[in-house]
Amino acid sequence: MEDKYQIFGIRAVIEAIQSGKTIDKVFIQKGLQGNLFQQLNSLLKLHEIGSSYVPIEKLNRLTKNNHQGVVANISPIEFYDLDDLVNQTLESDVTPLFLLLDQLSDVRNFGAIIRTAECCGVHGIIIQRKGSASVTADTVKTSAGAVFRVPICKIDHIKDAVFHMQASGIQVVAATEKTDNDIYSVDLTTPTAIVMGSEDVGIAPSVLKAVDQKAKLPLLGEIGSLNVSVACGVFLYETLRQRMS
Structure with missing residues (x-):
């Protein structure tokens, strides 16, 4: 996947959502916990963003960067109503x-x-x-x-x-x-x-x-x-x- 369509790291994904970027889907490592995760989870529900809980091996395949348990796809398009x-x-x-x-x-x-x-x-x-x-x-x-x-x-x-x-x-x-x-x-x-x-x-x-x-x-x-x-x-x-x- 091209980097311009991908964000990795909990804080980076949170900031992307808060800045109004169109997030297509978020992949979250199974068992992830903590305050930042709770904040991310609340944002996903608020903005109705699709997410999947996956093994860490899946995240490692998605990116070679330090994903901290979260990888998000930025949509290259805006979705219609x-x-x-x-x-x-x-x-x-x-x-x-x-x-x-x-x-x-x-x-x-x-x-x-x-x-x-x-x-x-x-x-x-x-x-x-x-x-x-x-x-x-x-x-x-x-x-x-x-x-x-x-x-x-x-x-x-x-x-x-x-x-x-x-x-x-x-x-x-x-x-x-x-x-x-x-x-x-x-x-x-x-x-x-x-x-x-x-x-x-x-x-x-x-x-x-x-x-x-x-x-x-x-x-x-x-x-x-x-x-x-x-x-x-x-x-x-x-x-x-x-x-x-």
Whole structure:
């Protein structure tokens, strides 16, 4: 990771938060204690900054510097407010297309999805505050800079975004193999938000229950699934195909 996207040391991270820097995620050594840690923990809760408790080996891999048990990712972007983004999109002369990423955790997959989303005219990507991939130097590189061109929102729970889309007249379609419907039978010409799941477990059951439609990709080989960024690309380009017909 590039140093310009990283801060290490408890006091340095505290000062960064207090100065108003956009912190994407904080990694904290398991078992860390003390007054400074309590101050950091309070700031993380106050500013709703995602954090993970990890073994010291993870922190040592993130930086070779004296991290004092804390490493933070500075976001290279400013995150959008979901209400504002949806309202602005609905007020413009476009058919809304959003992506909801349910705890997708690999930064390279995230970057690849952002790149495809930009090429397909996606109006915004919504991720969960906790459990999702950070916007890092790897994300920027893999997205070929598209991360600076596609609005990204952070929310507490993806299910909240599902309900928000539905209340705004936007259908929510889940990409999942747990259905008999294939993507080619779903009407994607109307305002749509597509939900993609995490690499290991897919879309959470509670999210699947809340969506309007489920769709799968036909798979003719013996491997049961596609890489999530590839699957997302197929869904987005099927949406484009329908809308351009």
